[in-house]
Amino acid sequence: NAGVTQTPKFRVLKTGQSMTLLCAQDMNHEYMYWYRQDPGMGLRLIHYSVGEGTTAKGEVPDGYNVSRLKKQNFLLGLESAAPSQTSVYFCASSYPGSTVGQGTNTEAFFGQGTRLTVV
Amino acid sequence: RKEVEQDPGPFNVPEGATVAFNCTYSNSASQSFFWYRQDCRKEPKLLMSVYSSGNEDGRFTAQLNRASQYISLLIRDSKLSDSATYLCVVRNFNKFYFGSGTKLNVKP
Numbered sequence: 659n660a661g662v663t664q665t666p667k668f669r670v671l672k673t674g675q676s677m678t679l680l681c682a683q684d685m686n687h688e689y690m691y692w693y694r695q696d697p698g699m700g701l702r703l704i705h706y707s708v709g710e711g712t713t714a715k716g717e718v719p720d721g722y723n724v725s726r727l728k729k730q731n732f733l734l735g736l737e738s739a740a741p742s743q744t745s746v747y748f749c750a751s752s753y754p755g756s757t758v759g760q761g762t763n764t765e766a767f768f769g770q771g772t773r774l775t776v777v
Numbered sequence: 778r779k780e781v782e783q784d785p786g787p788f789n790v791p792e793g794a795t796v797a798f799n800c801t802y803s804n805s806a807s808q809s810f811f812w813y814r815q816d817c818r819k820e821p822k823l824l825m826s827v828y829s830s831g832n833e834d835g836r837f838t839a840q841l842n843r844a845s846q847y848i849s850l851l852i853r854d855s856k857l858s859d860s861a862t863y864l865c866v867v868r869n870f871n872k873f874y875f876g877s878g879t880k881l882n883v884k885p
Binding site: 689691693698699700701703706708714716746748750752754764765766767768769770771773 | 866877
């Protein structure tokens with residue numbers, strides 16, 4: 659049981675290049691998320707998905723696109739990388755949250771992160 | 778206003794000390810609450826969920842006050858291995874909201 663796996667773990671891009679980050683989970687989670695983490699900023703949501711074939715924008719979606727063609731995979735694309743996209747990217751997955759009271763098993767599980775540098 | 782606010786610290790404490798972290802959240806409709814631990818350059822990992830009645834896991838005690846929209850984490854008998862950043866996390870339906878984290882340094 660691998661949990662949440664991200665590839666690649668490190669990458670250096672030149673400004674204007676494109677790349678795709680892959681997130682795979684084997685926990686049959688409906689929900690998947692992409693975050694970026696910058697010093698002093700905490701985790702910020704880029705895009706998320708509540709099921710296969712669905713995606714939605716988060717707090718900082720500009721410059722990124724996503725796709726969820728299979729339930730277990732969530733791809734994050736950078737079409738034209740910019741230095742401002744230098745960051746650590748985390749993928750996460752979870753079960754749906756309870757809408758009544760507090761549910762159990764509603765936490766997020768994270769991948770190991772991708773360190774991206776755009777020069 | 779941020780959804781979740783925490784004191785960034787750092788908290789520098791000696792081994793064996795008791796230390797408390799607090800956070801506040803802005804959305805009264807939030808349903809689930811957590812403390813995560815993040816070690817330098819690693820992914821966040823769940824430390825414990827936080828329930829309305831309060832809950833304890835070994836040296837760690839979490840409390841939730843829904844009326845004040847306030848969450849706390851108490852660490853007793855601090856160990857060197859407790860040194861990390863502690864993230865307060867709130868879930869509202871589809872989304873998780875993260876505090877910026879409180880850094881803890883436990884010194885020998």
